[in-house]
Amino acid sequence: MQEIKKALFVKSSAQMADCPEPNLPEYAFIGRSNVGKSSLINLLTQQNHLAKISTKPGKTQLINHFLIDEAWYLVDLPGYGWAKVSKTEKAKWKKMVNEYFEQRQNLYNVFLLVDSRHEPLQIDLEFMQWLGENGIPFSIVFTKTDKQGKTKTQQNLAAYKRVLRKQWDELPPIFATSTVTGEGKSDLLQYIRDINNSVKN
Numbered sequence: 001m002q003e004i005k006k007a008l009f010v011k012s013s014a015q016m017a018d019c020p021e022p023n024l025p026e027y028a029f030i031g032r033s034n035v036g037k038s039s040l041i042n043l044l045t046q047q048n049h050l051a052k053i054s055t056k057p058g059k060t061q062l063i064n065h066f067l068i069d070e071a072w073y074l075v076d077l078p079g080y081g082w083a084k085v086s087k088t089e090k091a092k093w094k095k096m097v098n099e100y101f102e103q104r105q106n107l108y109n110v111f112l113l114v115d116s117r118h119e120p121l122q123i124d125l126e127f128m129q130w131l132g133e134n135g136i137p138f139s140i141v142f143t144k145t146d147k148q149g150k151t152k153t154q155q156n157l158a159a160y161k162r163v164l165r166k167q168w169d170e171l172p173p174i175f176a177t178s179t180v181t182g183e184g185k186s187d188l189l190q191y192i193r194d195i196n197n198s199v200k201n
């Protein structure tokens, strides 16, 4: 597997207009708070503290850009679904994220993270629906597969797909990951690499 060699924090932006020049392919990571997004970004980039692992709600909601191997941007988007977030904060999140998704020209794929232990949640399904309706390419990344046995993970994923099939004719690409075992890391990196290569050619 070709690992990421260099990952640099570029900037945090409070709005789409402040994001770096859209001159490289970009991949965004998003999901409910606590889904394991920071851990996954750190696993992919092989840096322990690149994305901040935090279980505290109410952090400033920022779009974080990381430059990977001087070739593409990895974007850490603020999580959603905090229980104790005010309506104003939720509205701010929505405006920022919607603007980003609707306008970011160099966005090649969104990785939507969902916890492999949970049943499909309305908030995630609605978000996928919105991405689909807006023509934004996305993949589903199941996280924390090490938290249960392999069979249980497979059962959960199969159940999730059954629910998705009610909503979609064609399922998006699906990845199963664990930051404990490293499962899914090479698949995700390969997926990104393939898209980057197809853009270059």
Ligand code: GDP
Binding pocket: 031, 032, 033, 034, 035, 036, 037, 038, 039, 040, 052, 053, 054, 055, 079, 143, 144, 145, 146, 147, 177, 178, 179, 180
């Ligand atoms: P974020 O809020 O989505 O960025 O989630 P974090 O990366 O901060 O992770 C939330 C919690 O889940 C932390 O306690 C992590 O250590 C834990 N976690 C994240 N990924 C995994 C995983 O793959 N396996 C296990 N067992 N725990 C994980």
